[in-house]
Amino acid sequence: MSASLKRGLQAFDEVIDASVASFFSSCVHCGLCADACLFYTETGDPRYTPIYKLKPLQRYWNQHYTLGGKIASYLGLTTAVDDAELAEWQELIYNSCTLCGRCSMVCPVGNDLTAMIRKIREGMAAAGYAPEDLIAAAGRAVKIGSPMGVRLPALKAQAAHVEKDSGLEIPFDREGAEYMLLLSSMEIMNYPEYLEAVARIMKQAGKSWTLSSEAFEATNTGIQIGVSDIARTLVKRVVDAAEKLRVKTVISPECGHAYTAIRWDGPNLIGRPYPFEVLHILEVLEQFRLQGVLQLEGSESQRLTFHDPCQLVRRGGVIDPPRNLLRMVADNFVEMGDHGKMNWCCGAGGGVGANESAAELKMQAFQRKKRQISELGVDAVVTACANCRIQLEEGLEENEMDLPVLGLTELLAEHLPQREKGERG
Amino acid sequence: MKSDREKESGAIVSQREETVLQRLRRQGISRRGFLKFCTATASMMALPPTMAPAIAAALGSATRPSVIWLSFQECTGCTESLTRSHLPTVESLIFDAISLDYHHTLQAASGEAAERAREEAMARYAGEYLLLVDGSIPYGDEGIYSTIAGVSNLEMLRQGVEGAAAVIAIGTCSSFGGLPMASPNPTGAMSVNDLMQRGAIQRRPLINIPGCPPIPAVITGVIAHYLTFGTIPQLDALHRPLSFYGDTIHDRCYRRTYYDQGKFADTFDDEGARLGWCLYKLGCRGPTTYNSCATLKWNGGTSFPIQSGHGCIGCSEPGFWDAGSFYEALSMPTAAATTATRAGVGVGVAAGALSAWQNLHQRNGARTGHQEVKLDDLERG
Numbered sequence: 001m002s003a004s005l006k007r008g009l010q011a012f013d014e015v016i017d018a019s020v021a022s023f024f025s026s027c028v029h030c031g032l033c034a035d036a037c038l039f040y041t042e043t044g045d046p047r048y049t050p051i052y053k054l055k056p057l058q059r060y061w062n063q064h065y066t067l068g069g070k071i072a073s074y075l076g077l078t079t080a081v082d083d084a085e086l087a088e089w090q091e092l093i094y095n096s097c098t099l100c101g102r103c104s105m106v107c108p109v110g111n112d113l114t115a116m117i118r119k120i121r122e123g124m125a126a127a128g129y130a131p132e133d134l135i136a137a138a139g140r141a142v143k144i145g146s147p148m149g150v151r152l153p154a155l156k157a158q159a160a161h162v163e164k165d166s167g168l169e170i171p172f173d174r175e176g177a178e179y180m181l182l183l184s185s186m187e188i189m190n191y192p193e194y195l196e197a198v199a200r201i202m203k204q205a206g207k208s209w210t211l212s213s214e215a216f217e218a219t220n221t222g223i224q225i226g227v228s229d230i231a232r233t234l235v236k237r238v239v240d241a242a243e244k245l246r247v248k249t250v251i252s253p254e255c256g257h258a259y260t261a262i263r264w265d266g267p268n269l270i271g272r273p274y275p276f277e278v279l280h281i282l283e284v285l286e287q288f289r290l291q292g293v294l295q296l297e298g299s300e301s302q303r304l305t306f307h308d309p310c311q312l313v314r315r316g317g318v319i320d321p322p323r324n325l326l327r328m329v330a331d332n333f334v335e336m337g338d339h340g341k342m343n344w345c346c347g348a349g350g351g352v353g354a355n356e357s358a359a360e361l362k363m364q365a366f367q368r369k370k371r372q373i374s375e376l377g378v379d380a381v382v383t384a385c386a387n388c389r390i391q392l393e394e395g396l397e398e399n400e401m402d403l404p405v406l407g408l409t410e411l412l413a414e415h416l417p418q419r420e421k422g423e424r425g
Numbered sequence: 426m427k428s429d430r431e432k433e434s435g436a437i438v439s440q441r442e443e444t445v446l447q448r449l450r451r452q453g454i455s456r457r458g459f460l461k462f463c464t465a466t467a468s469m470m471a472l473p474p475t476m477a478p479a480i481a482a483a484l485g486s487a488t489r490p491s492v493i494w495l496s497f498q499e500c501t502g503c504t505e506s507l508t509r510s511h512l513p514t515v516e517s518l519i520f521d522a523i524s525l526d527y528h529h530t531l532q533a534a535s536g537e538a539a540e541r542a543r544e545e546a547m548a549r550y551a552g553e554y555l556l557l558v559d560g561s562i563p564y565g566d567e568g569i570y571s572t573i574a575g576v577s578n579l580e581m582l583r584q585g586v587e588g589a590a591a592v593i594a595i596g597t598c599s600s601f602g603g604l605p606m607a608s609p610n611p612t613g614a615m616s617v618n619d620l621m622q623r624g625a626i627q628r629r630p631l632i633n634i635p636g637c638p639p640i641p642a643v644i645t646g647v648i649a650h651y652l653t654f655g656t657i658p659q660l661d662a663l664h665r666p667l668s669f670y671g672d673t674i675h676d677r678c679y680r681r682t683y684y685d686q687g688k689f690a691d692t693f694d695d696e697g698a699r700l701g702w703c704l705y706k707l708g709c710r711g712p713t714t715y716n717s718c719a720t721l722k723w724n725g726g727t728s729f730p731i732q733s734g735h736g737c738i739g740c741s742e743p744g745f746w747d748a749g750s751f752y753e754a755l756s757m758p759t760a761a762a763t764t765a766t767r768a769g770v771g772v773g774v775a776a777g778a779l780s781a782w783q784n785l786h787q788r789n790g791a792r793t794g795h796q797e798v799k800l801d802d803l804e805r806g
Contacts, residue, residue, distance in 0.1 A: 004805045007798070013791030065784045067776065083805075126798050128805030135803045142800055229798045 005083050008127020012060045012081075015119035021065060023111040024058050027051060033103035033113055038344055038368045039096040039361070050103035050113045053092040056081050057120040083127070090129045093120055095358035098365075099224075099257070099350030100310035105342060114315075121226020130225045131355045138221040138230055145237075146217045147354065148185035155183070155216055158192045168199045173245065174210035179284070180247040180276075181211055182218035182238065182262070184255040186386040194254065194386075197413030201285065204416055205293035209251075215241035218253050220261035224351030231261060232269040238262060242276050249277045251284055254407055256311030256349055256385045263316065280312060281409055282384055286321035289328065296328050296415040302379035303332045306408075307369070307392065308343035309385035317341075322384055322408055329415045330382075336372045344368045348391035366395035373403070384408045445652070446485040459484075466649045469642060469721065470658065470668040483653035490652065491546050491554040494528040495585055497578040498571055498605040498614055499560025503596040504530050506638035507645075526554075529573075540574050547588050555651065556589035556629075558582065558617055561598040561605045564625065565613020582617070583626045591630040591657055592617060595644060597740060600633035600664075607746035618664060630657050633664040637740035640721050643669045663743065665715065674737045675711035677719035680704070698734065708752040709736025716741045 001009075034040045034049040046052070060081045062069035072078050101114040124130060130138075137147035144151060159170040171177065179202070187194045202209045215237040222231025242250050252259040263278045279287075288294035306326055312318045319340045326333050338344055347365030352358045369392070373381060381396075381403060383389050392405045449459055463484065464477040472480075496504075508531070525531060526546035527539070534542055546554060560578075563570035568579035586592060594617045597603040605614035618633065620626045634643055647666055650658045658666040675681060683689070683703040690697035690704055698704075705712070711719075714737050718729040730737055738751045762770075 002805070004802075007796075007802065010791045010794065011798075013788055014795060016788060064787065067780050070780075125803055128803060130803055135800075138803065139800050225803075227798045227803070230800075 002083065004126070004128040005086070008086065008123045008125075008129070009060065009081065011123040011126040012057060012120075013064070015122050016057075016061050016065060019112070020057070020061060020116060020119065023113075023116060024061055026109045027111060028109060030108060032106050032108060036102045036106040037097075038100075038102075038347060038365045042365050042367045043361075047092060048096050050097070050117070051111075053089070053097060054113065054116050054120055056085055056089050057116065057123065060123075086124060086127055086129045090124065090131070091357075093117065093124055093129075094131050094134070094355060095352060095361055097350060098310070098345045098347065098352050100345035101314040102310070102342065102345065105314060118223075118226060122228065123226075125226045130227075131351075131357055133355045133357070134221065134225040134351050137354050138225050138227065141217070141219070141221045141234060142230060145215075146185045146188075147219055147221045148189060150185045150188050150217070152213055152216070155188050155211075158188055158195065159211070162192060162196045162199065166196050166199060168196070168203055170195065170199060171208075171210045172213050174208070175245050176247075177208040177210040177245065178248050179207060179209040180242050180245060180250045181209055181216075181253070182251060182258065183211075183216055183253050184219045184258055184386050185217060186219075186255070186390060187253055188216075190390065191386060191407060191410075193410050194407055197407075197410045198251075198281070200413050200416055201288070201294065201409070204295065205288050205291075207288075207293075210245060210247070212241035212245060214244075218255055218258035218262065220258060220265075221351075221354075223257055223261045223265060224354070228269060231265065235262060235266040235269050239266070239270060239274060242274075247276055249279055249284070250274075252278060252280045254281055254309075254384045254386055254389075254409060256309040256387060257351075260311045260315050280316065280318055280384075282312070282318055282321045282325065285325055285409065285412065289325060294328075294412070295417065296412060297417050298329070298415050300330045300411070301332060303334060303377065304330045304380055304382055304406075305334050305336055305373070305376050305378045306339070307336070307346065307381055307383040307388055308339055309383060309388050310343065310345050310349055312384065313341050313343055322382075325408060325412060326382060329412060334376055334378065336376060338372070344372060346388040346391040346395070348387060353387050353391055362391065363395060363398060366391065366399075370395060370399050370401070374401070378403070380404045380406055382406045382408050382411060444486055463649075466646050469646050469717075470650055470666075472668075480649060480653045484649065491550040492525050492557060493543060493546055493554055493585060493589075494525060494531075494557040494559070495578075495581060496529050497558070497560035497562050497582070497599070498612065499596065499598050500604075501530055502638045503559040504528070507641045537574075543585075547585065551588035553590055554588065555648070556585050556592045557595055558585075558592060558599040559595045561602050561614040561616060562620060563605070563612035564615045564620070565611075570612040579620075579625065582620070586626045586629055589629050591632065591651065593632045593634060593644075593647060594618070594664075595634050596639055597635045597637045597745065600635035600741075601743040601745075603637065604746055606744075631664050632657050632660065632666060634669075635663075635665065635741040635743075636716060637745075639741070640669070640717055640723065642721050643717060661715075669717045669721075670715040670741070672715065672717075673712055674714045674716055674719050674731070675709075677717075678711055678731055679719070680731060693734070701734075704731060704734075704736040706754045707736050708750060708754060710739030710742070710745075710748075710751070710755065711737040712755060714739040714742050 039048040527543040568577040
């Protein structure tokens with residue numbers, strides 16, 4: 001057995017716990033998870049049935065943790081999990097799963113399949129079967145501080161642009177600020193208007209906030225690739241910075257898995273609770289709305305719909321805030337057929353978007369979202385996740401649909417009363 | 426001069442020409458009493474009250490149907506139930522009002538004359554008569570275990586069923602096999618339905634009225650239904666009339682509230698027993714027994730077993746003699762765990778514990794032996 005396979009199987013041993021054992025034991029082979037998965041519905045390939053993607057872990061568990069399986073492998077009736085099997089499953093585990101969590105919602109016996117995909121990735125990564133692009137992204141995240149290779153000077157440059165445009169200060173390393181804002185590389189490079197929007201909203205709300213020059217990156221490649229050690233390193237950077245600056249709240253940006261990583265996985269990874277709160281930007285904006293410090297004017301007359309980021313609704317339960325916020329400015333807001341906790345994924349989450357070998361498949365998976373959007377006949381799609389946004393933009397362009405995709409925070413900022421702008425120089 | 430035999434058959438004909446109502450009047454039952462009976466019968470059979478006049482009209486004009494009652498491996502308890510009432514009731518009189526052409530116990534004739542009456546009735550009313558059967562039928566060794574006038578029970582039943590319009594199995598023995606069929610069943614006893622199912626006798630519409638014995642009003646109710654509508658009543662899967670066997674004793678028991686409150690008698694002489702609490706723990710079969718004892722009651726509506734302080738023994742259910750002690754609660758196992766099962770459970774628990782320990786050991790070993798996965802480890806080799 002190669003050293004890497006041994007590492008991978010040891011990782012399987014580490015992740016197999018009571019929940020994995022009960023999930024595998026209670027699966028009734030009904031196949032309902034297949035119809036919940038857009039990779040199956042859009043391709044019709046039964047190999048994309050979520051529970052089937054877990055086959056190597058299921059076989060390993062059966063052979064090493066069940067009486068019948070132990071006897072069967074002792075008698076040589078089963079074959080051990082090997083390199084060939086893991087290689088064959090790489091595509092199923094990384095390319096055709098966005099960790100969107102829809103299968104976990106429909107499982108009639110309550111199996112959290114998504115959590116198990118996250119676990120099987122631990123073994124796959126340790127055994128050397130993570131996709132090249134994700135390994136490279138993880139390398140940049142650990143060494144440079146951002147999976148896209150964005151360094152602090154790049155951020156500072158963008159911040160300077162924003163300061164110049166808006167006349168607002170973009171604070172760095174301000175100790176004792178109420179909020180510490182995290183960004184995703186995609187927002188720094190592709191959507192810098194997000195930073196400006198937050199700055200203007202914070203100004204109107206009268207809240208103190210800051211960026212950290214030591215930890216501004218929110219995305220966590222360790223979660224996507226399935227290496228808890230790397231995920232922990234990345235979470236620890238944020239925790240250390242937030243503790244150093246003594247902030248009350250850390251704001252996760254418009255990025256789905258970043259929110260899952262820092263909000264839910266983080267405390268488990270570092271093994272202790274945080275001394276600060278973690279909120280998604282939409283949760284913060286909802287609080288501002290309820291406090292009455294988010295005052296907006298004017299409204300959008302164009303027909304809008306909202307694409308729910310999976311990690312936000314299904315893994316995080318943030319369902320009502322985006323709707324409450326949208327209704328402040330949208331006269332003509334329509335819901336998609338499946339929305340809220342049963343929304344369909346854009347097709348690029350969970351590392352799929354960063355994985356070039358999945359490029360074709362993710363566009364096939366996008367067909368579901370495309371149909372949903374065309375049915376509504378909307379003028380624009382609003383979302384709250386930079387990753388979803390890139391996929392929506394790419395997908396709509398590829399399908400020759402001329403629709404703008406808007407970030408919710410930016411859309412709200414556009415409706416701040418104009419006099420706020422440039423008040424402070 | 427007519428022979429004795431011709432005189433007897435002439436008597437049968439003249440009796441049959443009398444209607445049921447005329448016969449009852451002759452026995453001193455008033456028209457008002459008769460109508461009361463009809464109303465009661467309608468309500469017992471869960472028919473709407475408006476059906477009472479229809480029953481009265483039907484019974485009032487129906488000539489007495491020919492009934493042949495065959496008794497096989499039985500104790501005569503079913504007949505006793507019907508006839509040994511404290512006072513002659515309308516139920517017993519309407520039973521009397523049918524033309525009972527053959528019944529071992531009740532008929533005056535004996536010997537060859539008795540058998541001849543049966544054969545004549547069978548020939549004269551072929552296809553019309555009702556065949557009532559009590560007692561189970563020995564089927565083993567070609568049925569030699571019980572014969573009447575040299576004819577085996579099986580053969581007599583076979584002949585009787587041929588010309589019958591319908592068959593009513595009275596009592597648990599003829600309905601389900603009863604006591605004679607209890608393990609080890611030396612005579613190979615079977616119920617009427619068993620024999621019909623295996624083709625040993627012809628199939629005819631069959632009504633089972635189980636009970637050891639059955640409630641008299643149920644027997645007459647079913648006959649009244651047949652006379653009124655010319656059809657058999659609605660039956661359940663075991664051929665029992667739903668109007669009498671639709672609910673369990675338990676569901677209609679006056680002690681049901683105690684069951685719901687969890688108040689049980691633990692022995693027959695404890696405080697709970699004196700207070701009339703539920704007899705479930707003392708083995709009452711009420712929850713699994715379908716019958717009308719709790720509503721119609723016995724001895725002219727006086728009481729029923731549970732009211733007298735003893736649990737239901739489930740006498741009207743199939744296989745009641747082989748269903749274990751009458752004094753063990755239903756949900757208790759009927760047999761104690763054997764040493765082998767105890768040992769098996771012990772071995773299983775030990776194997777499970779060992780396996781669980783081994784699993785934990787493997788998992789924890791992997792966790793303590795965890796080596797940090799570094800970037801370089803993500804490459805194969």
